[in-house]
Amino acid sequence: MRLTIRMDSPRSTEHVPARYDVETVDLASVDGVLSTTRSVRLRLDLDRPVPNDVLLDCIDIAEQGPGGGNQSSRRWLIIRDKAQKEALSDLYWEGAGKWMVSARDKLAGTEHRNTRVMRSAAHLAEHLTEVPALVIPCIWGVHDDSKKPGLFDSVVQSAWSFCLAARARGLATAWTTAILNQDAEIREILEIPEGVTPIALLPVAYSTGGDFASVPRRSAEEVSYFDKWGRTYEDRDDQSPRSIAERPGATVEIDIDAPPDKVWSLISDISVSAQFSEEFQGAEWVEGHHGPAVGAQFVGTNRHPAIGEWQTTSTITAFVENEQFGWAVGDDEETAAARWRWEIDELHGHRCRLRHTVRLGPGPSGLTPAIEAMPDKEALIVDRRQQEHLANMRRCVEGVKALAETP
Ligand SMILES: Cc1cc2nc3c(=O)[nH]c(=O)nc-3n(C[C@H](O)[C@H](O)[C@H](O)COP(=O)(O)O)c2cc1C
Numbered sequence: 001m002r003l004t005i006r007m008d009s010p011r012s013t014e015h016v017p018a019r020y021d022v023e024t025v026d027l028a029s030v031d032g033v034l035s036t037t038r039s040v041r042l043r044l045d046l047d048r049p050v051p052n053d054v055l056l057d058c059i060d061i062a063e064q065g066p067g068g069g070n071q072s073s074r075r076w077l078i079i080r081d082k083a084q085k086e087a088l089s090d091l092y093w094e095g096a097g098k099w100m101v102s103a104r105d106k107l108a109g110t111e112h113r114n115t116r117v118m119r120s121a122a123h124l125a126e127h128l129t130e131v132p133a134l135v136i137p138c139i140w141g142v143h144d145d146s147k148k149p150g151l152f153d154s155v156v157q158s159a160w161s162f163c164l165a166a167r168a169r170g171l172a173t174a175w176t177t178a179i180l181n182q183d184a185e186i187r188e189i190l191e192i193p194e195g196v197t198p199i200a201l202l203p204v205a206y207s208t209g210g211d212f213a214s215v216p217r218r219s220a221e222e223v224s225y226f227d228k229w230g231r232t233y234e235d236r237d238d239q240s241p242r243s244i245a246e247r248p249g250a251t252v253e254i255d256i257d258a259p260p261d262k263v264w265s266l267i268s269d270i271s272v273s274a275q276f277s278e279e280f281q282g283a284e285w286v287e288g289h290h291g292p293a294v295g296a297q298f299v300g301t302n303r304h305p306a307i308g309e310w311q312t313t314s315t316i317t318a319f320v321e322n323e324q325f326g327w328a329v330g331d332d333e334e335t336a337a338a339r340w341r342w343e344i345d346e347l348h349g350h351r352c353r354l355r356h357t358v359r360l361g362p363g364p365s366g367l368t369p370a371i372e373a374m375p376d377k378e379a380l381i382v383d384r385r386q387q388e389h390l391a392n393m394r395r396c397v398e399g400v401k402a403l404a405e406t407p
Helices: 027-036 052-062 082-107 115-130 156-168 183-190 260-267 367-373 375-405
Strands: 074-079 133-140 171-173 196-198 202-207 231-233 248-256 280-285 297-304 308-320 324-329 338-347 351-360
Touching: 027 156, 052 074, 052 133, 052 156, 074 082, 082 115, 082 183, 133 156, 156 171, 156 202, 248 375, 260 338, 260 351, 260 375, 308 338, 351 375, 367 375
Parallel strands: none
Antiparallel strands: 074 133, 133 196, 133 202, 171 202, 231 248, 248 351, 280 297, 297 308, 308 324, 324 338, 338 351
16 A cells, blocks of 8 residues: 655645644634535636646545545546547536526526526536536446445545545535436546446536535434434433433434425325324314414324323424424423424425424423333333334325325
């Protein structure tokens, strides 16, 4: 294994720190770069040249990323030649650009959440030839569906390091893959041998300036599961066994071959889960309340073999058409016995991912007397309840999927 500190290179390698003391880390700068490296397509300076040395510096940094077997299997194609850029741009245009431009034109002036992305994506497609450098990270290896981590898994992390190193130097990049399905054509243009896989096309230019911001994403608590799939905690304490004070929860998700509005029409019905859940029996609006709308209340009936039948009054706390429907068991989320949510993420317009979540507490619930009676069994009680919820919630998302996908 040879380190990339090349004594024979005229280019300085001082940009790859030989040692770095983490005690002196400037966390704000590091996190700033990590959080604001955006897909830049509109603010690319197409007139300012990008020196090769800067690109190679970024690749040196990126090559510090981990690789399976500690082998040097990544290769980087830097496209500078105008004819080569034109050939790739034509491919990009045929494969995706045309579609992006028509999507941009269709969405222009609408409130659709993809309006901005499409404006930016279409702009890149129209100007790809003019971008100073196109960088294509490649890997010796192919997707072989073996499920084993292969060589392929040794390149994505480095390619992203390249984007970060570029951002730290005032350059802008965009992660694009739209061209990759034209595999034979790319290989022919770039003379990439069989056995090597290109994994992205990164347009690289200086940015025309201005700030780049972090963007809203789901919180770590929402997308992180502890110990087993689907188990969430809003406040997991790493020192103690599971407890209700940690606000444990459960999340199930399913991809549905139907558009968001069709799924919304099902999940915004407060009784939909009664068709599938073994516990939830149905719900009725509280007299004088006509939902669904934030603040509206309904009474739900539940049944459990160990508890019998009971009823709870819930208040709708989230209602965003085609996106989010949630309620608190009780009057509000701060004092709720539990908080339930349906969420719909649109996938490419005509499909969606349905997400169903529950958070237990912070208010008292049916679990409270059981935990008070058997405090030493709290972890077990919490675990069982998460399992029960997960099983019923899975039945519900599968049931909604079946209904939504029925023509
Ligand atoms: C796997 C992958 C493929 C992508 N392919 C393209 C593409 O072909 N063209 C494009 O303009 N953007 C592409 N993007 C960029 C996304 O559209 C972009 O990440 C999204 O708009 C969010 O913007 P952000 O990266 O600034 O957060 C891709 C991103 C990823 C992760």
